[in-house]
Amino acid sequence: MIRLISLLHFLTEFLSATRVEKNIHMLYDFITTHLGLMYELGGCFIGLALIVTVAATLISRFDRVPLEDALYLAFITALTVGFGDVSPKSRGARVVCVFLAFVGLILVGILVAIAVHALGIALEGRK
Numbered sequence: 001m002i003r004l005i006s007l008l009h010f011l012t013e014f015l016s017a018t019r020v021e022k023n024i025h026m027l028y029d030f031i032t033t034h035l036g037l038m039y040e041l042g043g044c045f046i047g048l049a050l051i052v053t054v055a056a057t058l059i060s061r062f063d064r065v066p067l068e069d070a071l072y073l074a075f076i077t078a079l080t081v082g083f084g085d086v087s088p089k090s091r092g093a094r095v096v097c098v099f100l101a102f103v104g105l106i107l108v109g110i111l112v113a114i115a116v117h118a119l120g121i122a123l124e125g126r127k
Contacts, residue, residue, distance in 0.1 A: 041114050048107045052078050055100045062092035073097070078104030 052074045060070035073086045077100045088094045 059093045062090045
């Protein structure tokens with residue numbers, strides 16, 4: 001939604017500009033700003049997915065549960081949701097979950113910070 005608002009704002013500014021140089025400069029600024037955010041966001045999502053997958057594999061081996069259940073546990077632990085319906089049984093799985101919760105808290109914080117930054121850019125462009 002934020003990207004859509006930002007894109008619409010950019011297009012209205014781009015179409016209302018009178019000089020060609022100004023249009024090229026605006027297009028360059030828009031692309032470089034949003035590509036940087038997309039790379040940051042994509043890197044966080046890929047990192048989170050990789051960490052959740054590795055943790056789920058370890059949890060599955062430690063607790064001897066199906067990989068689907070371990071993925072579910074790893075996902076809700078990494079996103080700090082913690083429904084309480086599934087919990088690690090073995091000491092090794094508990095250690096993995098503690099590490100996953102810590103790393104998940106950091107990565108979710110980074111994702112929120114990137115989203116707030118994107119919102120700030122979108123709202124700044126509206127002024």
